[in-house]
Amino acid sequence: MAPLLLAVDFDGTITMRDTLHVIVDEYGCEGVWEDLEPDLRAGRITIEQAMSRQFAEVRADHDEIMALVRERAGTRDGIHELVEFADAEGHRVVIMSAGFRTVIDGVLGDLGLDHLEVVSNEAIFAPEGCTLVFSDDRGEICPLCDRRCKRHALAVRHRGEPIVFVGDGISDRCVSGMADLVFARAHLAEWLDERGDAYEPFEDFHHVIARVREWQHEGRAAA
Numbered sequence: 001m002a003p004l005l006l007a008v009d010f011d012g013t014i015t016m017r018d019t020l021h022v023i024v025d026e027y028g029c030e031g032v033w034e035d036l037e038p039d040l041r042a043g044r045i046t047i048e049q050a051m052s053r054q055f056a057e058v059r060a061d062h063d064e065i066m067a068l069v070r071e072r073a074g075t076r077d078g079i080h081e082l083v084e085f086a087d088a089e090g091h092r093v094v095i096m097s098a099g100f101r102t103v104i105d106g107v108l109g110d111l112g113l114d115h116l117e118v119v120s121n122e123a124i125f126a127p128e129g130c131t132l133v134f135s136d137d138r139g140e141i142c143p144l145c146d147r148r149c150k151r152h153a154l155a156v157r158h159r160g161e162p163i164v165f166v167g168d169g170i171s172d173r174c175v176s177g178m179a180d181l182v183f184a185r186a187h188l189a190e191w192l193d194e195r196g197d198a199y200e201p202f203e204d205f206h207h208v209i210a211r212v213r214e215w216q217h218e219g220r221a222a223a
């Protein structure tokens with residue numbers, strides 16, 4: 001079977017709950033996002049600026065954040081098996097996240113998956129407030145969404161293999177359009193439904209593995 005590029009979102013995909021939501025729910029300052037929303041909607045501030053202001057109110061150190069994430073975010077069944085499947089079959093796996101490297105590394109480390117390539121932003125957690133560092137890796141502004149989305153990062157990693165994408169959120173919209181096979185749930189699934197675009201629903205990664213195998217045997221991956 002031909003090697004594939006498996007691009008997998010992190011928050012709400014590898015984790016059951018979005019770690020950014022988990023962190024803000026516990027340590028964030030109530031009402032900050034609501035106050036920022038009019039400026040955000042009017043285009044006076046970017047989503048990155050809004051996120052930075054929201055996380056500036058998150059006053060907790062790295063250990064407190066990781067304890068919270070470990071307690072509340074959860075991980076989706078079968079992620080370890082997906083990576084084993086990919087390693088055995090020669091597929092590349094890239095984790096593509098709009099979230100934070102330090103949190104992702106902690107969760108992947110717990111899963112024994114710290115060897116995976118990760119594309120993400122970063123957060124420096126501190127009792128005085130959190131500082132976000134947005135990755136330069138996201139390169140050019142995307143013509144579809146007018147932002148630095150995940151498309152560029154996937155494009156520069158693509159070596160011509162069929163692409164399988166797994167995701168759930170707004171930041172997965174554009175990049176999912178580059179994939180030959182899309183697994184979607186939650187917001188991403190609703191958005192693809194609205195557009196009439198094809199995708200596979202998924203609840204866990206065992207299903208993703210089974211469906212990727214079938215898809216390859218159907219000969220679709222060669223297309």
Ligand SMILES: [Mg+2]
Nearest residue numbers: 009011012169
């Ligand atoms: Mg997500």
Ligand SMILES: [Zn+2]
Nearest residue numbers: 142145149174
């Ligand atoms: Zn985009």
